[in-house]
Amino acid sequence: MEQLGVVILAAGLGKRMRSAQAKVLHRIAGKPLLSHVIHVTQGLYPDRLVVVIGHQAAEVQRLCGGEGIAFALQRELRGTGDAVRAAQPRFQGFQGDVLIVYGDTPLLTTATLAEFVQHHYAQRVTLSVLTVRLDDPAQYGRVIRTADGQIVKIVEARDASHEELVVQEINTGIYCVQADFLFSALERLQPLNAQGEYYLTDIVAQAVAAGLPTQAVLATDPNEVGGINSREELATMEKTRQAQLRSQWMAAGVTLEDPETVYIDEDVTIGQDTVIGPNTHLKGKTRIGARCRIDGSAYIDNSQIDDDVHVHFSVVLSDSKLGDHTEVGPFAHLRGGTVLAPRAEVGNFVEVKKSTIGEHTKAKHLAYIGDAEIGRDANIGAGTITCNYDGFRKHPTKIGDRVQVGSDTTLVAPITIHDDVYIATATTVRHDVPAGALVFNTRKEEIREGWTVAKRAKEAEKK
Ligand code: UD1
């Protein structure tokens, strides 16, 4: 049985990025470039998938690794041919063809690769290379063909003659090669070129010289096969990918009121009939259900939003979970580990951190709720603060069902307020309160009649 293998070249540094970080770890739509390529090739269900790493190998492996992905270390970066050779030990006992791609081409699609591989199988060739025609072939390797169109070799721009440089058909760096030929050809490579490197491209001339069937397949969309070399190109590809993701979600039944201002990460999902307003950022593994409304100016990271949720204008959510029919904002900040049960409401200028808020419970104005567990049908008044930090440790606050927390309450944690408690306004609560109790601080209220007039007169005398 013929097998399909994939080799992804990702050992390079990417000098032109001017970055301390390996190029393939830079992100498009929130995901490392290499992870995009891995995902796209996994769509072919290869029998083996090998990523060649070198620069920042451990970090690349940590961020992009996963089930079914093997890594091969290229110790010294001696060229693209040497890189593929580094993958050879991972192909013991392998019979079939190897698809070679670069790790910096995030716009590649599974469909394009599948078509290329199919073409390779259908023509029964030893080697296929994917090419593209460019108005400006720049520094790319030129595809040299005979008068009747048969590919002869690929020559790097640096090593090309004047006649060869005129050629506009270039090598994308994507190949499908019969494995036995590939690995034996790599053994024969010589670094006899301007860069003194082992060029993978030289296997084309080797196949032709050996009389093995070889083809150059011209791709239609140059954007898809393009690699990223600079920050400028990274930004351009981000734009392209964002446009694709917006189209994809609109086609799936999501309304984007001003599409160009909505930014969607690769792993985000959005339910049908959800409406998303301008300037919304959907990051990480955010999941949004059906029939939600996000008014706009929202930054939503790694959060789960169930169905029929209303996120009002200007809200920041991270690592939070919003149940069905909940409402948040305007101007609210929900941080790591916040869970709103169905129909809970968190309103204007409320910050919640690592807290659970029960069904139908409301905190509508100006509050800080941290490390708290709040029951159902409770009301948290304006100006409520959970004092969860004593300067050394964080402490929990527990609030039962149907508790009424008056405005301007401070709850000094650790503390438990049992069910049906009524906290009077402006209370500092330092001790646990039993169910059904009223709690208040005694503070004498004094009224001094005529005080203001007297004070002003005294101040006027001083002038
Ligand atoms: C290569 C091709 C060129 C083609 C172009 C398309 C060769 C000799 N030339 O040129 O014909 O038009 O790609 O983009 O193959 N890499 C390693 N280890 C190495 C060297 C490179 O893993 O030792 C990886 C890089 O990380 C990168 C890819 O291979 O992802 C391409 O390497 P690069 O040096 O950029 O090749 P180009 O000079 O652009």
Ligand code: CA
């Ligand atoms: Ca390159």
